[in-house]
Amino acid sequence: xxxxxxxxxxxxxxxxxxxxxxxxxxxxxxxxxxxxxxxxxxxxxxxxxxxxxxxxxxxxxxxxxxxxxxxxxxxxxxxxxxxxxxxxxxxxxxxxxxxxxxxxxxxxxxxxxxxxxxxxxxxxxxxxxxxxxxxxxxxxxxxxxxxxxxxxxxxxxxxxxxxxxxxxxxxxxxxxxxxxxxxxxxxxxxxxxxxxxxxxxxxxxxxxxxxxxxxxxxxxxxxxxxxxxxxxxxxxxxxxxxxxxxxx
Amino acid sequence: xxxxxxxxxxxxxxxxxxxxxxxxxxxxxxxxxxxxxxxxxxxxxxxxxxxxxxxxxxxxxxxxxxxxxxxxxxxxxxxxxxxxxxxxxxxxxxxxxxxxxxxxxxxxxxxxxxxxxxxxxxxxxxxxxxxxxxxxxxxxxxxxxxxxxxxxxxxxxxxxxxxxxxxxxxxxxxxxxxxxxxxxxxxxxxxxxxxxxxxxxxxxxxxxxxxxxxxxxxxxxxxxxxxxxxxxxxxxxxxxxxxxxxxxxxxxxxxxxxxxxxxxxxxxxxxxxxxxxxxxxxxxxxxxxxxxxxxxxxxxxxxxxxxxxxxxxxxxxxxxxxxxxxxxxxxxxxxxxxxxxxxxxxxxxxxxx
Amino acid sequence: xxxxxxxxxxxxxxxxxxxxxxxxxxxxxxxxxxxxxxxxxxxxxxxxxxxxxxxxxxxxxxxxxxxxxxxxxxxxxxxxxxxxxxxxxxxxxxxxxxxxxxxxxxxxxxxxxxxxxxxxxxxxxxxxxxxxxxxxxxxxxxxxxxxxxxxxxxxxxxxxxxxxxxxxxxxxxxxxxxxxxxxxxxxxxxxxxxxxxxxxxxxxxxxxxxxxxxxxxxxxxxxxxxxxxxxxxxxxxxxxxxxxxxxxxxxxxxxxxxxxxxxxxxxxxxxxxxxxxxxxxxxxxxxxxxxxxxxxxxxxx
Numbered sequence: 001x002x003x004x005x006x007x008x009x010x011x012x013x014x015x016x017x018x019x020x021x022x023x024x025x026x027x028x029x030x031x032x033x034x035x036x037x038x039x040x041x042x043x044x045x046x047x048x049x050x051x052x053x054x055x056x057x058x059x060x061x062x063x064x065x066x067x068x069x070x071x072x073x074x075x076x077x078x079x080x081x082x083x084x085x086x087x088x089x090x091x092x093x094x095x096x097x098x099x100x101x102x103x104x105x106x107x108x109x110x111x112x113x114x115x116x117x118x119x120x121x122x123x124x125x126x127x128x129x130x131x132x133x134x135x136x137x138x139x140x141x142x143x144x145x146x147x148x149x150x151x152x153x154x155x156x157x158x159x160x161x162x163x164x165x166x167x168x169x170x171x172x173x174x175x176x177x178x179x180x181x182x183x184x185x186x187x188x189x190x191x192x193x194x195x196x197x198x199x200x201x202x203x204x205x206x207x208x209x210x211x212x213x214x215x216x217x218x219x220x221x222x223x224x225x226x227x228x229x230x231x232x233x234x235x236x237x238x239x240x241x242x243x244x245x246x247x248x
Numbered sequence: 249x250x251x252x253x254x255x256x257x258x259x260x261x262x263x264x265x266x267x268x269x270x271x272x273x274x275x276x277x278x279x280x281x282x283x284x285x286x287x288x289x290x291x292x293x294x295x296x297x298x299x300x301x302x303x304x305x306x307x308x309x310x311x312x313x314x315x316x317x318x319x320x321x322x323x324x325x326x327x328x329x330x331x332x333x334x335x336x337x338x339x340x341x342x343x344x345x346x347x348x349x350x351x352x353x354x355x356x357x358x359x360x361x362x363x364x365x366x367x368x369x370x371x372x373x374x375x376x377x378x379x380x381x382x383x384x385x386x387x388x389x390x391x392x393x394x395x396x397x398x399x400x401x402x403x404x405x406x407x408x409x410x411x412x413x414x415x416x417x418x419x420x421x422x423x424x425x426x427x428x429x430x431x432x433x434x435x436x437x438x439x440x441x442x443x444x445x446x447x448x449x450x451x452x453x454x455x456x457x458x459x460x461x462x463x464x465x466x467x468x469x470x471x472x473x474x475x476x477x478x479x480x481x482x483x484x485x486x487x488x489x490x491x492x493x494x495x496x497x498x499x500x501x502x503x504x505x506x507x508x509x510x511x512x513x514x515x516x517x518x519x520x521x522x523x524x525x526x527x528x529x530x531x532x533x534x535x536x537x538x539x540x541x542x543x544x545x546x547x548x549x550x551x552x553x554x555x556x557x558x559x560x561x562x563x564x565x566x567x568x569x570x571x572x573x574x575x576x577x578x579x580x581x582x583x584x585x586x587x588x589x590x591x592x593x594x595x596x597x598x599x600x601x
Numbered sequence: 602x603x604x605x606x607x608x609x610x611x612x613x614x615x616x617x618x619x620x621x622x623x624x625x626x627x628x629x630x631x632x633x634x635x636x637x638x639x640x641x642x643x644x645x646x647x648x649x650x651x652x653x654x655x656x657x658x659x660x661x662x663x664x665x666x667x668x669x670x671x672x673x674x675x676x677x678x679x680x681x682x683x684x685x686x687x688x689x690x691x692x693x694x695x696x697x698x699x700x701x702x703x704x705x706x707x708x709x710x711x712x713x714x715x716x717x718x719x720x721x722x723x724x725x726x727x728x729x730x731x732x733x734x735x736x737x738x739x740x741x742x743x744x745x746x747x748x749x750x751x752x753x754x755x756x757x758x759x760x761x762x763x764x765x766x767x768x769x770x771x772x773x774x775x776x777x778x779x780x781x782x783x784x785x786x787x788x789x790x791x792x793x794x795x796x797x798x799x800x801x802x803x804x805x806x807x808x809x810x811x812x813x814x815x816x817x818x819x820x821x822x823x824x825x826x827x828x829x830x831x832x833x834x835x836x837x838x839x840x841x842x843x844x845x846x847x848x849x850x851x852x853x854x855x856x857x858x859x860x861x862x863x864x865x866x867x868x869x870x871x872x873x874x875x876x877x878x879x880x881x882x883x884x885x886x887x888x889x890x891x892x893x894x895x896x897x898x899x900x901x902x
Contacts, residue, residue: 052465078467090465092458095451103451107467115476116447123448163466302705304712377891381648381704385838386887389880392835396877508716515709549724556717563710564698 005030005167005199006051006082011060011070013043013050020046022223024060028167033193033200035214037207037234039243043223044203045087048169052084053077065166079108081166087175087203089152093145097136097155100144101127104159127162134158134188150177154185161192167199168192174206182206186213211235219243257527265431269424280427280495282537283434287488288514289521289529290437291481296515297523298445299477300457301376305387306485307511308371308394309364311504313486314493315398316363317356318410321494324352334405346416357490364486365479372475379460388507395505409500412493426495433491437484442526444480453477457524516559522571531570605869619747620864626753626822628860629760632853633815634833635840636767637808643846644784644804645700647707651715653833655809658718659684659816660733660825661726667733673821677759680813688809692802700801715830723827733820756818763814767807768849780804832879839883842890 006028013021020043028034036044050057053074062070069077092100102123105114117123131137134154139147144155153176160168173189174182186209192198204210210217211231218228221243227234234240265283269276288306295301323330325348326340333340344352371390378386399407415422444450452473455463463470493499505511513536521532539558547554568576575582608616634656641647649655659680666676695714699707735752742749771777783790783800791797819825836859843858844851859882866878 073464074461075464075467075469078465079469083467084465086462086465090459090462092455092462094458095454099451099454103448103455103463103468104466105448107469115449115452115473116444118447119451159466302708304708374888374891377895378887381708382842382887384705384708385648385650385835386884389835389883389887392831393877393880393884396874396880400873400877508719512709512712512716516713519709552720553717553724556713556720559713560695560710560717563706563713564695567699567702567706 003030005065007063009061011050011062012058013046014058019223024225026218028199028201031199032216033214035210035217036203036220037210037217038220042220044220045171048084048171048203052082052169081108083160083163083165084169085156085160085171087171089156091144091152091156095144096142097131097140097144098127100155100159101131101162104162106164130158130161153177161196165198167201170200170202172203172205174209182209189213269427276423276427278541280430282534283430284488284492285517285533285537286530287434287437287484288510289517289533290441291484292514293518293523293529294441294477294481297518298457299453299474301474302384303387304384305391306481307505307507308391309482309485310489311395312367313360313364313489314499314504315404317360317490318412318493318499319404320356320359321352321413324355331403334410341414344413344416349413349416353494357487360486360490361483364482368479368482372478376471376474391505391507391511395501399501409498411498426491429491433484433488445526516562519567519569520562522569525571528569528571613746615743615746620868621861622749624861624864625857626757628857629757630815630818631836631840631859632856633760633763634812635837635852635856636849637811638837639841639846639852641805641808642841644780645801647696648704650708650711650834651718652812652837653830654715654718655812656816656819656833657722657825657830659813660820661722663817663820664731664733673735677814677817680817681810684813685806685810688806689802692805696805719827719830726827728827730824730826732824735821753822756822760818776803832876835883836879839879839886843886
């Protein structure tokens, strides 16, 4: 069995009276692409937020590289090398694309000099090559807030890559993207995983995408872990089919 | 590299800075205050415009710097100590030699800067958990509290203030000397900020302004950047406070913590010129100062009322600022690229990638 | 300071009763203006830094009317009416233009308004500390250790009546319902035919009237001065920050709390800390809120 990068153990989280997550246990293996699926409101994004530190959890433990992170705050967790993208894309809207990329460099070992480093040179080259990787090179000098939603989504993905995270949590990367471009995005996600060695954990609604992409998939329903396994396991699991067709 | 437009502006400002007091010696102190306001506006903008943390309390460091430098200047060469000096209510007038005075002043300005930096470090440990209006009101509270606490300290003269040591020279040399100090500090602050904004630091604080939660989620150590930004402002505010105290000759709560005047002017000047730009604060400060100086004498008792009105009109009707207005009108000349293919076209999300 | 503590707790503990009463009297006034701020903050997201100057303006109006021997109740009604109109005018000329701007703009614009009002009041009434003497009887208790002027009791009753009137108005009247609907979702309110601009104007005017009424009470139980406004603004911010928006019992409780805190610090540390005390309590409230939220991995915003 390969090494687990993230392991979530028995995590529960409730808002008011709503049990958003109940006794969730899951793990993300190093170097893998892991998927999380489930109907709307089943607690996927809540689980994401618990992992990256947006709110405290009620019980359980979350470990990243075997260190407990459930008490840390967002920034500390990000500096350990775990990043997330947002369902509602978030970029620095008044800055241009290259600047957005340049400020997204890794802050894991930021020293005194890197704070005041010039914006030219190696950082800029890398920013531009990653923009090329996601296909935004021609838009690099535009104010990022003026880009279309899909372009902003790609920019956010490129910014995450710029940071060279150990693991990247993507919240619905294909939502709002033109269907004809989804294949290109899947390809880029896979290349990021294989060529850049970034472990991915993806929330996705689009079954075709996640079945193609992930090697292991977890299915949530009503805040509980319903099933897990390889894509083909889940495709044949009656409980998963019921959950999606509104059976339960 | 300095662009051509900038070179012209630097030339014009340099001429004003150097020739102004030579040709208009009567206005030397007025121009000195102009540079002081340029410095206040520029350093305010580091946190307010570039980082999006609107402080109403930067004037705290001005006052603290003023008092610290007074303590250092008096205690350095007057044997009786500060307590005896202030309790005599200005009746003790120690005569300092030139070298004593200037060394004392130099040390005073330095100490003012250092203490202001330390205070900013302490303040930032509990102030930067506040965002938006809470930060603004909290920092205003800091300024008021510091001012009120200062006047309860009898060591620095309490409510009756301190007279600063006398300047060892004639009045003309005095105004020229303080003029040069103000000018040098303003120029130093400007070029330091200019360089800072061109580094990763500049991008980081802009990122915090645009979306701080995103910046946190990307692992940017936001507290560190905000702290550096405020500390730089505090250093310059402390130093210029020390200079201003010596220019005024006498300091008390109103001189040291001018919350309703300089405290709010520096914000209004930045808004007038344009937030978050290098030149906005400079332009705003110059315009504001010129308007204030030219209308001041004609307004008799209504000066302060008029000033309040100017502030409101400025903020309510013209908050984009001159630079902001120019930028939205002529984006190309500010190096902002416009996507021609999107002009006028109704582009649906994700359609053009 | 130690002597003051001894006085309070060893020599004459009965004085505590006096201080607590004083705290309640001023606290009621603070709560009134704080409720106004909570209203404009909650409904239209305006942080009014001129809040305290509205209070002082009401006080000066009472002072001027009292000079012509107008009875207190009539003064109250006139001030409420005039301040209501004043608030409406301020809304139309200023607030309407900044309502959908950055929050800092509203803060700064109202700070400018605060400076302007201070200067105008200073020009008209002069910088002296003044008070309205209602020439009403004073009651003594415990061998003159505790004195309670009947004007203060009257002011407490008036504050209570005003609070009840406002709460009933917000609950029962059409306008009150429209205000509450707008505060919950302005867009939906607009779609359903509520004239939100009018609601905002009314809310701001109501706040102004509340502050004016509080000012009348301040002028008869305490002192007014053109530049005292900022301390009232700071107090109302501290109260609203501690109590939250739209929680009337908490606002009243926090108002009394600040009143007591100030009276005690005044006795223990001396009058030099009169202005510093409300400011320090604001800072303490802000830091305390931060610590609570830090546990939830959040920040104050």
